[in-house]
Every structure is written in structure tokens, then in C-alpha cells.
Amino acid sequence: MRGQVALVSGGANGIGRAVVERFLAEGACVGVLDRQPDALHDLRAEWSDRLVVVGGDVRDAAAHEAVLDATSQSFGPVDTYVANAGIHDMWTRLEDIPTDQLPAAFHELFTVDVLGYLLGARRMASALRAARGSMIFTASSSSRYAGGGGALYVAAKHAVVGLVRQLAHELAPDVRVNAIAPGATATGLSGLSDSEVGRGRLDERPGLMDRVAETVPLGFVAEPADHAALYVLLASATEAPFVTGAVLPSDGGLDVRRSGRH
Ligand code: NAD
Numbered sequence: 001m002r003g004q005v006a007l008v009s010g011g012a013n014g015i016g017r018a019v020v021e022r023f024l025a026e027g028a029c030v031g032v033l034d035r036q037p038d039a040l041h042d043l044r045a046e047w048s049d050r051l052v053v054v055g056g057d058v059r060d061a062a063a064h065e066a067v068l069d070a071t072s073q074s075f076g077p078v079d080t081y082v083a084n085a086g087i088h089d090m091w092t093r094l095e096d097i098p099t100d101q102l103p104a105a106f107h108e109l110f111t112v113d114v115l116g117y118l119l120g121a122r123r124m125a126s127a128l129r130a131a132r133g134s135m136i137f138t139a140s141s142s143s144r145y146a147g148g149g150g151a152l153y154v155a156a157k158h159a160v161v162g163l164v165r166q167l168a169h170e171l172a173p174d175v176r177v178n179a180i181a182p183g184a185t186a187t188g189l190s191g192l193s194d195s196e197v198g199r200g201r202l203d204e205r206p207g208l209m210d211r212v213a214e215t216v217p218l219g220f221v222a223e224p225a226d227h228a229a230l231y232v233l234l235a236s237a238t239e240a241p242f243v244t245g246a247v248l249p250s251d252g253g254l255d256v257r258r259s260g261r262h
Contacts, residue, residue: 183251
């Protein structure tokens, strides 16, 4: 990725951070938008010449403007945009959300997981058109199947796939737009890591990791870095020049299980 300039939302932790680390290792310059910018202080020290970090909220259009400005001023035109920042609904079933709280719960989840992607894509589209670049959205196994979250999260992640397909159509032929759909991954969001970002310490929920791993045909929960090379692939105009509108699963084989061969 030497010579490439990438922007990653939600790049301070989890999957986004693994993508940032991999992009840097592959030679790219990287800008990050995250509401926890301090979580990247170690990486900032290590890569001060090729990493800029902007603190902000993906629900705020001005934050996307700020990270695009900071990144392009430091490194030149941006050619890769990774929309990744997200939150989870902790598997809350629809019937467990009191009706009067549903609009607020919907607003919270959809403004981060869907509007955040829309605002980022809206702002980056012209920059990426000029660079004939690539947009990559972090979708989920919940973009394809039920059960990876509650009704709000699963609906939001399905919406991300619609967005990828529509933008692949709208931005062709200038910009390739694709998604990675991770399955269970050890991050704060999923509660499958010791991260302080998410749901608390893993040792407070004994057996959780094993129970989740048993549902995965390949038999393990992914580390964030396990998905990172797929983002590098989709960011490459030479390695993936004919790929757009695709949703690439990285989920340990859930299709195998669901088609009854496992
Ligand atoms: P994570 O909690 O480890 O990281 C999410 C990052 O996004 C954090 O750095 C957080 O500060 C940032 N963020 C959250 N809301 C934000 C906001 N409003 N503004 C700015 N930054 C914000 O979670 P993760 O598991 O790495 O999740 C990243 C993406 O991967 C999400 O879109 C999630 O839906 C998706 N995903 C995760 C899993 C999993 O099992 N962990 C599986 C499938 C998909």
C-alpha cells in the first residue's frame, strides 16, 4: 500500500485498529476518526510520520470533514475509506424494549451504525472519485443472518449491505464499494475480549468464549487481525480491480453450518 492514503472510522480499537495497523505495516499513510482517540497514543508514537488521529463522533458531519482535511493536508489525496465505527445492541430482543423507549434505542443504534456510514461515504465520495479509490464497509455476519445481535443491530447491519450495493452502483465506474462481513471477533463490542471499551472483562463471563466458538464451523473466535488482509485486498486497485458491490464473509464458515454440511 506504499503511496496509498487511507481513512478508517472507529480505528482506535478492535477490528478498525487491526486494519490501521495492517495498512501502516503495508506502507500506507492513515487517518483515523474515533471518539476514543487516546486509545491510539502508542501507535501514534510509533508511526508519527504516517498516522493522524482525529477525535470525533461519526454522527457529526463536521467530524468527517475534519478527518478528511487533516489526512489530506498531511499526506495528500485520500484513496481508501474504511467505514467501521459501530456499536452493538447487546442482543436485546424487540419485545424486551419498552415501546416508549424504542424510538430512542433505534436512534442511538442507527445513527452510529447506519448514519455514521452514510455521512462518511457522503463526504468521502468526491475525494475517492478523484482518486479512483475504494470504499470498504465493515458489515457483519448479522448483515446476512439472524442471531448475532438483537433486532436493531441485525436490521442496521442488513442496511449496511443495501448501502454497499447502492453506492457500488452510484459511484461506478470511479469508486469500488465493498464490505467485509466478520463473524464473532474478540473485541470490546462483542464482549469476547478483555477490552475496556465494551462489555467488561471476559473472566467475568466464564465459558462464553468456548460457547461462541462451538457455533463456528472453524471452531474459534477470530482475532481482529484475522480480517485485516481482506481490507488490504479490497483497497488495492491492482489486486481487486474487478470487485465491487461484494460482501465478503470472514466468519469461520457460517454458510457451511447453515447449509447443513457441518
Ligand atoms: P470495538 O468496540 O472494539 O471498536 C469500535 C470502535 O468504534 C471503537 O474504537 C469506538 O470508540 C468507535 N466508535 C464507536 N462509536 C463511535 C462513534 N459514534 N463515533 C466515533 N467512533 C465510534 O468494536 P469492533 O468489534 O471492532 O467493531 C467494529 C465494527 O465491526 C463494527 O461495525 C461492528 O459492528 C463490526 N463487527 C464486529 C464483530 C465482532 O464480533 N466484534 C462482528 C461483526 C462485525
